[in-house]
Amino acid sequence: MLTADYNYQYIDWSHDPVPGEPFNHLGNLVTSIVSPxxxxxxxxxxxxxxxxxxxxxxxxxxxxxDSKHHRDESSSTxxxxxxxxLFGDSNLTLRYLFTNTGLKxxxxxxxxxxxxxxxxxxxxxxxxxxxxxxxxxxxxxxHFSLSDGCYKTNYELQYYMKSDAKNIFMxxxxxxxxxxxxxxxxxxxxxxxxxxxxxxxxxxFPINSSYNFLPKGLSIGAAYAEMSASSWNGISAxxxxxxxxxxxxxxxxxxxxxxxxxxxxxxxxxxxxxxxxNLLNNKSTSIEISLGYRKTLDYTIPWLYW
Numbered sequence: 001m002l003t004a005d006y007n008y009q010y011i012d013w014s015h016d017p018v019p020g021e022p023f024n025h026l027g028n029l030v031t032s033i034v035s036p037x038x039x040x041x042x043x044x045x046x047x048x049x050x051x052x053x054x055x056x057x058x059x060x061x062x063x064x065x066d067s068k069h070h071r072d073e074s075s076s077t078x079x080x081x082x083x084x085x086l087f088g089d090s091n092l093t094l095r096y097l098f099t100n101t102g103l104k105x106x107x108x109x110x111x112x113x114x115x116x117x118x119x120x121x122x123x124x125x126x127x128x129x130x131x132x133x134x135x136x137x138x139x140x141x142x143h144f145s146l147s148d149g150c151y152k153t154n155y156e157l158q159y160y161m162k163s164d165a166k167n168i169f170m171x172x173x174x175x176x177x178x179x180x181x182x183x184x185x186x187x188x189x190x191x192x193x194x195x196x197x198x199x200x201x202x203x204x205f206p207i208n209s210s211y212n213f214l215p216k217g218l219s220i221g222a223a224y225a226e227m228s229a230s231s232w233n234g235i236s237a238x239x240x241x242x243x244x245x246x247x248x249x250x251x252x253x254x255x256x257x258x259x260x261x262x263x264x265x266x267x268x269x270x271x272x273x274x275x276x277x278n279l280l281n282n283k284s285t286s287i288e289i290s291l292g293y294r295k296t297l298d299y300t301i302p303w304l305y306w
Contacts, residue, residue, distance in 0.1 A: 001039040004293045007055075008032050011286040018069065020138060027062045027070055029144065031055070033088060045097045049114075053088035057144050068138045069127070079142045081125035088146035090117045093154065105164040108175075112156035116181065122149035124189045126232035149187030155180045171203035172217070186231075194228030194241060204252070215251035215263075222247045223266065239282060244268055246288070259295030266290075 014026035033055030041047045058074040061067065077084040093114030099107050127141040160175030179198045186192035202221030207214065223246045230240035250264035266288040 001041075002295045002297055003037040003039065005035045005037070006033070006291040007035070007288065008290075009286060009288040011284055013282070013284040015282045018138075021065070021067055021069070023064050025063055025067065025070060028060045029057065030060070031057045033146075047095050047097075049091070049093045049095070051093070052090040053146070054086055055088065055146070056086060057146060059144070068140045069143065073142060075121055075144060075146050080140050081127060082123050082142045082145055083120050085119065085121045085146075087119040087121060089119055091115070091154065092117070093156065095156070095158075101162065105162050108158070108160045108162070110156070110158040112154075112158075114154035114156065116150075116152040116154055118149045118151060118187070119147040120149075121146040122187060122189065123191065126190070126235075126237075128232060128235075128238060148191060148193045149189060150183045150191065150193055151185065152181050152183050152193075155182075168205070172206050174203035176201040190233040191230070192232075193230045196225065196227045198226075199224045202248070212255075216254045217252040219250035219252065219262075219264065220248070221250075250290075259293060262290075262292040262294075264290040264292070 009029075009031040011029045012026075013029060014024060016025075017023055018025070033053050035051055035053045037049055037051040039047050039049045056074050056076045059070060059072060061070045061072050063070065073079065075082070075084055076086055091114055093112050095110045095112035098109040098111060101107065122145050123142065125141065127143050129141075130138055157178045158175070159177075160173055162173055163170055165172075177198075177200045179196075181196040181198075183193050183195070200221065200223045202219055205218045205220070207216055207218055209216070224244070225246075226243040228241050230237045246266040246268045248264055248266040250262060252260060252262045254260040268284075268286045268288075
């Protein structure tokens with residue numbers, strides 16, 4: 001199966017003045033990434049997915065003065081503490097199908113294990129280094145990249161149920177996906193991200209329409225993400241732990257020959273952060289738009305089966 005996802009995220013953010021810069025910090029951060037994926041069926045119950053990401057993350061600085069922390073810049077270019085490129089992480093995921101009722105009503109359960117391979121689009125020096133002898137103690141630095149430079153394990157559980165209920169208020173599919181990402185070791189530059197757990201719940205309602213251009217389904221759901229504290233060279237990074245809930249709304253178009261197309265929109269108004277951590281009064285509002293394409297290929301790899 002061939003899939004491709006396009007993800008666009010726009011974040012408006014602001015925080016209070018920091019030492020050496022007595023003015024409010026504000027701007028937007030825009031991420032645009034394409035993620036092609038090939039899934040190969042190794043057997044009736046086992047498949048392997050190979051996924052990579054290509055794109056950029058860019059900052060539009062809206063502060064009133066020059067800052068050592070922020071400026072107009074992009075992850076595609078190098079900076080004092082960053083390697084730039086257009087490539088993000090790659091994922092290898094092996095999934096096993098425990099239950100599948102085919103076209104009938106019932107459960108579909110996948111369990112997977114994977115490896116995340118980092119790209120070279122990384123921060124090379126901690127953005128939190130200071131020299132307290134200076135009036136403005138921070139060195140020029142960048143805060144973002146497409147990769148954190150760390151290999152990680154990824155454990156996944158997918159549980160979905162197909163319903164044959166005729167009630168239009170009952171979803172035809174509903175369920176959840178749980179992912180747990182855990183870094184194997186810190187990056188070669190001393191960065192160790194926190195472990196991350198993501199839970200995505202969704203439900204799909206059919207739309208009975210004879211018009212091909214109208215969507216065939218309406219999806220409603222929510223995503224919960226939580227990350228533990230990160231560190232640079234063993235020193236905890238400020239404001240690095242977080243939890244967030246993002247409601248989502250989406251539509252699905254499907255064609256037997258062309259494949260399926262999905263559109264999903266998520267919105268988040270300020271990340272949920274512990275009060276004792278949010279010392280700079282960080283605020284953010286984000287909208288995320290995802291386009292997904294799915295196509296099952298009528299092709300068998302000759303040497304894979306015997």
